Amino acid sequence: MRLEAVQFRRKAAEALDNERLQRALEKFPSRFVDTRAAALAELGNTEQLRDAAADIRARTLRDLDAWLRRFERAAAARGATVHWAEDADEANRIVTEIARAHGVRKAVKSKSMVTEECGLNEYLERQGLEVIETDLGEYILQLAHEPPSHIVAPVVHKSKEEIAELFEEKHRKPRKDDIAELCREAREELRPHFLGADMGISGANFLIAETGSVLIVTNEGNGRLVTTLPRVHVAVSGIEKVVPTLEDATTLLRLLPRSATGQAITNYVSLLTGTRGAGESEGPEHCHIVLVDAGRSRMLGTELEPMLRCIRCGACMNHCPVYQNIGGHAYGWVYPGPMGAVLTPALAGIEQALDLPNASTFCGACSEVCPVKIPLPDLMRHWRERQTEQRLRPRRERLLLRLWAWTALRPRLYAVVARAVARLLHGLGGSDGLVHRLPGASGWTRGRDLPAPPGLTFHALYRKRRGA
């Protein structure tokens, strides 16, 4: 997926003016916020579970190399081949080589954000392979040539009407307006692809170290077909997805669907272990697992390590008031919302995403709902601090900050300045007591008035009162 996070401001402004998108975004509170709350309330022990989940992830990350090697051994014992990719390019090359070795012409895919990160589809297409997305949302996006705007519901920015139009145009079939009919039409289109594909490419929600299994949760069943029908199954996963045991995975599974979509469990939970064994009726003949680093190991042992606990549930963006107003495309890469504001600079480079960690009010709604308790605002602040250290903030901002700090450390001077500013603002206020235009901070008054202060500071008044 193309990295366009530097265009955050422009894209955010466009998103605010895009009425279709705004209508689509309106469903967030009821569709994700309320459903999550209800699903977790049923559990009763959410806080203990979140602690346990965070602990499982943190513990695994402390010995990530060991758990990954353990996973590799267990997977190999069941007939899978594990590949290690240092970056996106290497991951793409590995998948291409696997395809070549098995004479693959067509691949079907289930949803995988790490392959979006790598740009795998485009790469394989350039190598002459046909790649078909089979997750309904991803399929729609592939038809529309659009990137996902959400990590769980990639097509959440589109309305039913837009999808109906798109299907009519691309499928050349009479327009359907009913959701069930649209789904049926997509299924009909996809079926021959499933049957004709030589390779299935999936992501992984978790890698189980003790068994060498790949765990995938889906709601459409396409993941099952992708991973079991074609001769070759390739699972692509970030290295951080490993967990030690099946029991650990079940703890995380109690939180993942509930946090993501408010479901107690997804329609399908697939535990894929190696190749089809003797006497087994399903499973691929060949199974390859590609473990992608692409910047993750750099985060280990740093302040950013907690970010690797992420289980990609999307709750942080669902609850983020900034995301709720601008949608996912404004963030300009695979990972939107608060988790993207931390991950994008980590994986793609700090200067590639200067706005992202700053475009937050630090309201804390994200970390409040994160099932693995990632302190997202603290990690965004981490990036703000690195930006300051590396002088990546605008000159004017740096200057103002320095001036402010210097003054605030000198109480007498500060009092003089505060009194002058209070008087000035008071003077700028009209007869209605409001400042309508604020020189030097026009950002404030573009959309808001400023209630004018009474003209004397608290401390000046306080001294007066005490003296009187």
Add this chain to the structure above:
Amino acid sequence: MRVGLFVTCLVDLMRPSVGFAALELLKAAGCEVVVPQAQTCCGQPGYNSGDRAAARALALKLVGEFEDCDYVVVPSGSCAGMIRVHYPTLFRDEPAALERVRRLSARTYELTDFLVSVARLDAPPGEFHGVVTFHDSCSGLRELGVQRQPRALLARMPDLTLVEMREATTCCGFGGTFAVKYDDISTRMADKKCAHIDASGADAVVACDLGCLLQIEGRLRRRGDHATMVLHVAEVLAGEEGACG
């Protein structure tokens, strides 16, 4: 009980009445209140802008000024949260300073939290006739658990009716410098808040943080609503609304 009142830089500059209202309330609760005269800012603007050095310098300044108080009380959830939650992280690698900072952090309270949990103010001295709705400010709510305390105090005012608006806990879009840096997003967030306030039918919207109040009032007025009052909880509880010293 010797209480140090940290009025915050925003109240000092923009709305002194909040500081006097807080003073009133603390006195009504039987506290001996001191207002250290050299206080300026808690350092939050620097901290949230990535300037850790500035934040640390201001933190040490504040700690020095309030150390001899039994409690520090702040009419702002975000500044109280800064002192209580974030000061210790600023010094986490320096045991000596950390110890000193922690001692003060643990004694720092948001105003309504203090009035309910520590000073146990039974009868707020103010009077308010009308319907109010309450906006939960983010830091107070999520860092300090301020939610029930202001409501409990408001409930003790006989002529005041509290109605809850939808999404009372959703951010108003202020976020300090965010409000100016990303003014279009910030304004849209305020818009949604204004719509919920409007729909609640309240005469006044009340909050524990002046930042939110400036944001909400600024947008309400620009939208043409000049009737809905926008008040700090201290002003309502002390009966100082609109008074400026």
